[in-house]
Amino acid sequence: MRLLIADDHPVFRDGLRILLDLLPEIEIVGEATNGKEVVIKASECGPDVILMDIGLPGINGIEATRQILRSNPGISILIVTMYEDDDSIFAAMRAGARGYVLKGADQDDILLAVRAVSSGGVIFSPTIAHRALAFFATFTRTRAQVFPELTEREREVLELIARGDNNTIIAEQLIISPKTVRNLVSSIFSKLQVASRAEAIVRAREAGLGQQELD
Template identity: 50%
Template sequence: MRAVVADDHPVFRAGLRVLLEDLGVDVVAEAGDGEEAVAAVLRERPDVVFMDLQMPRLGGIEATRRLVAEDPDVRVLVLTMVADDDALFAAVQAGALGYVLKGAGQAEIGRALAAVAAGEAVYDAQVARRLRAFFTAGAGVVARPFPELTDREREVLDLMAAGLPNATIARRLFVSEKTVRNNVTAVFAKLGVRDRAEAVVRAREAGLGRS
């Protein structure tokens, strides 16, 4: 079995490589950010992609979304420290087949790896409980869009989607225009978009900009 490991912490990548090699997995490439991950996966076409969520340049959720759009058969297993519901549901919505927390042991990671490689969805016990709670809570529960963004970045994106320029956003949020520009730049990077127009389209598709 062949795998690509995407995580911005070299020490964690090295440890995961050793663990996977003990399981008989050939780690064909490593990536330190989402952009590198997308390139490595499209180049190597591995059986499974181990994807962290919080990475520079491009987060794991957007990287997963890009990979699934490029190849619907790609099999992404999220391995992350992020346990909040928004990130979980966003990852699943982006196309990840599995979601396992970094505290998982070798046996649990091995089972998740085998399941995802076979095209099956798999979640560790804690994540599975959260999913059950979400789906039994009723249709009124809605996951927050773009969990990779900070609250302020999401607020700026919402106002961008409403058609407001930076100067107006700055006045609305009682911050400087420079702060708004910095937040806009962070939004572009995390969502993997090239410009304001693309960011606004993504935001409106997610229901932002209506307030």
């Protein structure tokens, strides 16, 4: 397993290197201390896994994750950070991170997470996993109560409309054809009794859709 470490704190970075050097199956192919550097080294070093801190100088770890996976989708990125707020967790998930562990985690937990993401798995620290499950349980119940006249797919499209996405982006996000998006948008307008996209956005945001991405 070829591994790249991205963290701007030398003491923590050294600790990770010492820990991972104990594993014969791991080869540390590089280290980075800021976001720009890790994006460059991700292409140069060809790692299988990147241990990514969120609070990197310059380009933060979430944006670095997004940029790296856009060019190198085969790399597995494990977030290792002190941030445990919901915004950071879900931003990392949306960016494509395959795991999220806290810097205070036991060494065994970090090694388990590295092995999990390297084999294609997805893993989170217990605290993070519980928060994610609670969030999605609440989110699912809330979505079902908003605009009950809409189908689940129509609610997904309305959520993206409320974020400001156009039909082309919506089609790419949901992996459906532009024609299908147009039909869904037309159905949404009819059911909500709105005459324009602007009116639909107002209705959706008043109901709380699209707000998380905007914050």
